[in-house]
Structures are given as structure tokens and as C-alpha cells.
Amino acid sequence: MISFLDQKRMDLNYQYRNGDLFVLMTNAGKGVSSVIWDNFKPGSSILIVCGTGNNAGDGIMAAKFLQDKFRVSVYLIKGKSSMKTDMARKALRSFKGKIYEIDEIEKLLEDADIVVDSLLGTGTNGELREPYASVIKKINKSGKKIVSVDIPSGLGTGTMVHPDITVTFTDIKEGMNSSNSGKIEIVDIGIPDNAINYSGPGDLVYLNPPEKDSHKGDNGTLAIIGGWSFHGSAVISSMGALSVGTDLVRVYTTRQNYNIISSYNPEIIVREVTPDSMPLDEIRKHKAILIGPGMGISSIYEKSILSLISSYDGEIILDADALKMLSSHKNSLMGKKITVTPHRQEFLRFYDEDPTKGNAEILSRHYGFTTVLKGSTDTITDGVNTILTDGGNSRMTMGGTGDLLAGIISGLISKGMIRLRACSAGTFVNKKAAEISFNSKSYFFSVNDMIEAIPKVMKLYFEK
Numbered sequence: 001m002i003s004f005l006d007q008k009r010m011d012l013n014y015q016y017r018n019g020d021l022f023v024l025m026t027n028a029g030k031g032v033s034s035v036i037w038d039n040f041k042p043g044s045s046i047l048i049v050c051g052t053g054n055n056a057g058d059g060i061m062a063a064k065f066l067q068d069k070f071r072v073s074v075y076l077i078k079g080k081s082s083m084k085t086d087m088a089r090k091a092l093r094s095f096k097g098k099i100y101e102i103d104e105i106e107k108l109l110e111d112a113d114i115v116v117d118s119l120l121g122t123g124t125n126g127e128l129r130e131p132y133a134s135v136i137k138k139i140n141k142s143g144k145k146i147v148s149v150d151i152p153s154g155l156g157t158g159t160m161v162h163p164d165i166t167v168t169f170t171d172i173k174e175g176m177n178s179s180n181s182g183k184i185e186i187v188d189i190g191i192p193d194n195a196i197n198y199s200g201p202g203d204l205v206y207l208n209p210p211e212k213d214s215h216k217g218d219n220g221t222l223a224i225i226g227g228w229s230f231h232g233s234a235v236i237s238s239m240g241a242l243s244v245g246t247d248l249v250r251v252y253t254t255r256q257n258y259n260i261i262s263s264y265n266p267e268i269i270v271r272e273v274t275p276d277s278m279p280l281d282e283i284r285k286h287k288a289i290l291i292g293p294g295m296g297i298s299s300i301y302e303k304s305i306l307s308l309i310s311s312y313d314g315e316i317i318l319d320a321d322a323l324k325m326l327s328s329h330k331n332s333l334m335g336k337k338i339t340v341t342p343h344r345q346e347f348l349r350f351y352d353e354d355p356t357k358g359n360a361e362i363l364s365r366h367y368g369f370t371t372v373l374k375g376s377t378d379t380i381t382d383g384v385n386t387i388l389t390d391g392g393n394s395r396m397t398m399g400g401t402g403d404l405l406a407g408i409i410s411g412l413i414s415k416g417m418i419r420l421r422a423c424s425a426g427t428f429v430n431k432k433a434a435e436i437s438f439n440s441k442s443y444f445f446s447v448n449d450m451i452e453a454i455p456k457v458m459k460l461y462f463e464k
């Protein structure tokens with residue numbers, strides 16, 4: 001089952017790695033045409049009813065492949081000039097048959113034996129606007145055989161096409177069943193592994209932009225427990241979280257490092273704690289808690305961290321020293337919402353197994369954690385789904401890049417992204433920031449350069 005957002009992710013990641021979607025659109029068109037060949041008499045008259053996006057493009061490509069054996073016409077609900085995507089325009093340019101625009105739908109429906117519904121696909125957004133709703137009602141009333149492309153148009157809204165057959169691509173889409181979609185034919189359009197199992201810009205589709213009337217704190221609140229031994233790590237994690245748009249970041253640190261962290265950046269709120277007496281009520285109000293950056297290890301810390309975790313129901317991210325400290329407490333963390341971000345040695349110490357993809361999957365499934373095993377390729381897994389993040393460069397071995405990643409991921413989780421998605425998007429953004437920094441400073445860029453690059457990466461790839 002694929003959601004509309006999953007499909008958008010795949011499209012964007014496919015384009016990022018493989019170029020435009022025309023090959024997939026061509027395969028989609030072929031898939032639709034072969035289902036029609038299998039189900040209907042040659043010579044029948046087919047009307048392809050198209051919207052303005054790539055769903056329309058799929059329908060137009062199907063029209064091309066159907067022309068040999070059927071009488072085919074294409075109807076464009078908003079006309080040629082309203083085609084919204086390059087791929088749909090390219091499909092239209094390649095079609096050399098009859099095209100009708102805007103007004104003539106009743107007559108065309110009367111003359112057709114089969115209607116192909118390529119009005120709206122997974123790009124559908126909100127309740128249907130005109131003329132879509134009226135045209136869909138006319139199609140349903142026509143009494144003709146209806147074949148929907150990818151999804152019945154209007155699925156999930158108040159008005160939808162009621163097809164005899166739906167030809168859907170890759171996998172069934174969320175909300176489809178045989179009572180609303182007719183017979184469902186799944187067609188493999190050849191989406192490669194790199195668009196499904198690797199992260200990319202598409203992983204940011206799961207991040208919502210701030211609502212217009214949202215208030216301070218609605219877009220992420222993060223508590224960072226750390227900087228007790230190394231102030232810099234807590235600062236870098238804070239900057240990672242702030243640079244992906246987290247509303248509030250509070251660092252809970254010791255008296256000794258309070259002033260240093262406070263003076264670094266006025267956007268970081270700093271609270272002074274003693275490790276054995278933390279203001280648990282205040283800390284628990286945050287949507288997520290990142291524990292570990294620059295924290296240090298001691299048995300005094302261990303007790304207070306365990307009591308914080310056991311009394312908190314929100315999202316917890318464990319990095320660095322927290323992983324070392326809690327390796328013998330994994331069973332007591334089960335049932336909590338835990339993300340762990342170890343590098344190879346930390347993985348070995350925390351899970352007591354070799355740092356491999358297979359072990360990350362097995363152990364994440366066993367404990368119910370989401371794991372980011374960091375490396376030249378990061379492995380992100382919740383034990384059910386696994387995503388790999390490649391890219392970046394070897395300058396990322398410098399100190400601080402892990403703190404930065406933990407901050408980015410924690411920020412995204414605190415903003416409401418689900419763990420696996422926050423981790424795949426976060427690892428992509430972190431590596432991309434390193435690539436941009438490398439382009440300007442070669443092997444001599446710093447973590448500060450990456451911090452500066454993160455908002456640029458977010459702006460470049462965040463599509464809403």
C-alpha cells in the first residue's frame with residue numbers, strides 16, 4: 001500500500017537520481033493500454049479524459065499505444081494551454097491523434113464505448129474544484145465502461161469516479177478497495193531501487209510547513225540534555241535543530257558550561273541543571289528530547305537520565321554518551337519512542353553486535369527502536385523498513401558532524417515527522433550540506449559551513 005505522499009517521494013527521488021519521469025510515464029501508458037487490450041474488443045471507441053498533471057500524461061501515453069487497435073480521442077478538461085507539468089506537455093506533443101478541449105464532453109461521452117479516467121492522480125489536493133466535479137458526475141452517469149488511471153479520480157474527496165477497472169502503478173494506493181475502484185490491476189512501471197530504498201529530496205515531503213495561524217512551539221520544541229562535559233557538541237546539535245526550523249531549542253547543561261553555551265547563540269535557550277536534580281516537569285513538556293551530545297558518562301548521570309526517560313512519553317533521541325551509558329538498559333527502554341544514532345563503534349557497544357545492515361534491522365525490530373547506523377552510507381531502519389543514505393564526502397569524519405545530524409533529526413522529529421522519515425530526511429540533508437560545503441571549500445570546510453548550508457538545502461528541496 002502506498003500513500004499519495006509515498007508516491008510523491010518516489011517521483012522526486014527518481015528525478016533526483018535518474019532524470020525526468022518520461023520513461024515511467026511511458027511504461028504507465030503501456031500498462032493501461034495492455035489492460036484495455038485484455039479486457040475490451042478491438043475497434044471500440046475510447047475517450048481518454050485528462051486533467052492537467054502527470055496522471056493526464058499517463059492517459060495520453062495510453063492513447064498513443066491504443067491507437068492501432070481502437071478508435072481513440074483525447075479530451076482535455078482545461079485545454080492544452082493548462083497542462084501543468086513538463087511531462088504531461090511532452091506526452092501531449094508526442095500524441096498525433098484527435099484532441100478535444102474544454103466544452104464538448106457530453107457528445108464525446110455519448111460516442112464512446114470506454115472512458116479512460118486520467119483526470120486526477122496522487123497529486124489531488126483537497127475537495128474537487130470545478131470543472132472536475134461536474135465532469136466526474138457526467139462520466140459516472142454516462143453508463144460507459146470506465147477505466148481509471150492510477151486511482152479513481154476524486155478518491156478521498158466527496159465526488160469520485162466509479163470505475164469498472166483501476167490500473168494502478170507499483171502498488172495499491174491508500175484508500176483503494178474493490179468497492180470504490182472496481183477490479184484493481186497493479187502494473188509494475190519499473191521504478192528502480194534507488195528511488196524506493198534510498199533517501200533523497202523526496203523524503204522531505206513528510207515535513208509539513210508551519211500553519212499560517214500556528215503559535216510559538218507548534219513547530220517543534222526540543223530539549224537537549226548534554227554539553228555537561230563538552231559544550232561544543234550541545235551547541236552544534238542545537239544549531240542543527242534550529243536550522244531545520246525548530247521553534248524552540250532548550251539545552252539543559254551544567255553551571256560550568258551554562259555561560260559558554262548561552263553566549264554562543266541567543267537563539268539557544270539554556271537552562272542550568274545539576275545532573276542529579278533536573279527539572280523533569282519542564283523537560284517533559286518538549287515534543288522531543290535529545291540525550292547525549294557532549295554529556296559525558298557517570299553513574300550519577302545514569303540514574304537521573306533513566307528516571308527522565310521512564311517518566312516521559314514523547315520522542316527520545318539517544319546519541320553519543322547516552323548510547324554508551326544506556327547500553328545495559330536496553331530492555332527498560334522497550335516500549336518507549338526511541339531513536340538511536342550510533343556510528344559503527346557506538347553500535348557495537350550499544351547493541352553488542354557487529355554494525356551491519358542486517359543486525360540493525362534485527363535489533364531495531366527486537367527492541368522497537370529506530371536506528372541510524374552512521375557511515376559513508378547511513379542505514380536507517382525501524383526493523384520493518386530500511387532506507388540507505390549515500391552521498392556526502394570524507395571530510396565528514398571531522399568532529400561535530402554526528403552532533404549536527406542528531407540535532408537535525410531531533411528537530412525534524414520534534415516538528416512532527418515520523419521517526420523513520422525524519423531520519424532518512426535528516427541524513428540526506430546532513431550529507432547534502434556537506435556536499436555544498438565541499439563545493440565551496442573542498443576538504444577544508446567546517447561544521448559551521450555545514451550549519452550555514454542546511455537552510456539552503458531545506459529551501460532547495462522542500463516543496464509545498
Ligand SMILES: NC(=O)C1=CN([C@@H]2O[C@H](COP(=O)(O)OP(=O)(O)OC[C@H]3O[C@@H](n4cnc5c(N)ncnc54)[C@H](O)[C@@H]3O)[C@@H](O)[C@H]2O)[C@@H](O)CC1
Pocket residue numbers: 007010011021024025028051052053054055056057058084085119120121122123124125126127128129130132149150151169170189191
Ligand atoms: N511514481 C509513479 O508511480 C509515477 C506516477 N505517475 C502519475 O503521476 C500522477 C501524479 O501526478 P501529479 O503529481 O502531476 O498530479 P495529478 O496528475 O494527480 O494532478 C495534479 C493536478 O491536478 C490539479 N488538482 C489537484 N487537486 C485538485 C482538486 N482538488 N480539484 C481540482 N484540481 C486539482 C492541480 O492543478 C494539479 O496540478 C500519478 O497518479 C500517476 O498517474 C506517472 O506519470 C509517472 C510515475
Ligand SMILES: [K+]
Pocket residue numbers: 055117118119120121148149150151152153
Ligand atoms: K485517475
